[in-house]
Amino acid sequence: MGQEVVKMIQSSDNLTLVRGISRSQYGKDVGEVAGIGPIGVTFTDSLDEVLAKDRPDVLVDFTVPDVVKKNMELAIDAGVRPVVGTSGLSEEEIQELQELAKKKGVGAIIAPNFAIGAVLMMVFAAKAAKYMPHVEIIEMHHDQKLDAPSGTAVKTAELIAQEREELKQGHPEEKETWEGARGAYKNGFRVHSVRLPGLVAHQEVLFGGSGQMLTLRHDSLNRESFMPGVKLAVEKVMELDRLVYGLENILDL
Numbered sequence: 001m002g003q004e005v006v007k008m009i010q011s012s013d014n015l016t017l018v019r020g021i022s023r024s025q026y027g028k029d030v031g032e033v034a035g036i037g038p039i040g041v042t043f044t045d046s047l048d049e050v051l052a053k054d055r056p057d058v059l060v061d062f063t064v065p066d067v068v069k070k071n072m073e074l075a076i077d078a079g080v081r082p083v084v085g086t087s088g089l090s091e092e093e094i095q096e097l098q099e100l101a102k103k104k105g106v107g108a109i110i111a112p113n114f115a116i117g118a119v120l121m122m123v124f125a126a127k128a129a130k131y132m133p134h135v136e137i138i139e140m141h142h143d144q145k146l147d148a149p150s151g152t153a154v155k156t157a158e159l160i161a162q163e164r165e166e167l168k169q170g171h172p173e174e175k176e177t178w179e180g181a182r183g184a185y186k187n188g189f190r191v192h193s194v195r196l197p198g199l200v201a202h203q204e205v206l207f208g209g210s211g212q213m214l215t216l217r218h219d220s221l222n223r224e225s226f227m228p229g230v231k232l233a234v235e236k237v238m239e240l241d242r243l244v245y246g247l248e249n250i251l252d253l
């Protein structure tokens with residue numbers, strides 16, 4: 001994702017790449033792939049020093065669940081607006097970050113999915129759940145993904161829960177013969193995570209009704225699919241003074 005963001009910024013006429021940051025030599029590839037060479041790429045883990053030196057408007061973070069919260073805190077403290085795609089932040093962590101951003105008056109965006117089609121799928125799923133409350137989510141990702149369920153599945157489940165009548169689905173005496181067979185359970189419905197090589201990022205939201213099924217499916221077929229959303233977020237975050245969680249909140253839907 002970092003490589004794609006660099007390419008997107010380099011090809012945009014209103015954004016400037018201040019610096020690419022990577023933890024390891026892998027960062028060299030970021031520069032090379034983006035055609036900027038090692039210039040602009042720092043091999044560092046001391047983000048606060050880099051932010052203080054460069055003073056960028058925005059920090060785009062696609063890293064790992066373990067470090068994203070700290071990165072966001074450092075950015076907000078430095079008055080740099082974070083635009084974050086990294087998944088795996090808990091509800092409590094997002095709340096804490098919301099409070100910090102509000103206290104500092106710094107704009108920030110966390111988007112569980114930057115692909116516009118995926119955002120539409122989530123919003124449509126919430127609408128459908130109002131009328132078809134029997135639902136299950138199947139998310140499918142490449143096998144290098146660290147977190148499960150995906151950030152997209154978590155956000156979809158949250159949006160559905162806001163619209164759906166409270167309901168415990170399935171047979172009340174249902175039992176798993178194999179533990180985990182029915183997937184994760186949240187808000188009365190199930191979320192299933194598939195991890196396989198060959199997959200990129202895919203999700204189906206299945207609704208069942210009497211004698212009918214509705215399936216909403218989104219497929220990201222490459223990493224470029226996320227870039228229009230990242231660009232939009234980088235532009236929009238400049239107008240914010242608080243943390244927005246979910247791209248649906250900055251789209252005109």
Ligand SMILES: NC(=O)C1=CN([C@@H]2O[C@H](COP(=O)(O)OP(=O)(O)OC[C@H]3O[C@@H](n4cnc5c(N)ncnc54)[C@H](OP(=O)(O)O)[C@@H]3O)[C@@H](O)[C@H]2O)C=CC1
Pocket residue numbers: 001002022023024025026027045062063064065067084085086087088111112113114115226
């Ligand atoms: N919101 C969205 O639309 C999308 C979100 N994502 C999410 O973005 C995240 C990144 O995905 P992806 O780019 O595919 O993953 P990669 O594994 O390709 O990249 C992760 C990057 O994070 C760096 N990193 C790892 N550990 C640390 C650390 N301790 N401190 C600083 N940097 C670190 C890695 O550097 P190194 O090489 O040195 O280990 C690597 O460059 C994931 O959480 C994924 O779920 C992905 C796609 C879309």
Ligand SMILES: O=C(O)C1=N[C@H](C(=O)O)C[C@H](O)C1
Pocket residue numbers: 087112113114141142145149150151152153200201202
């Ligand atoms: O790890 C990924 O690849 C992706 N992660 C995000 C998520 O957890 O939903 C977004 C997208 O699905 C790709």
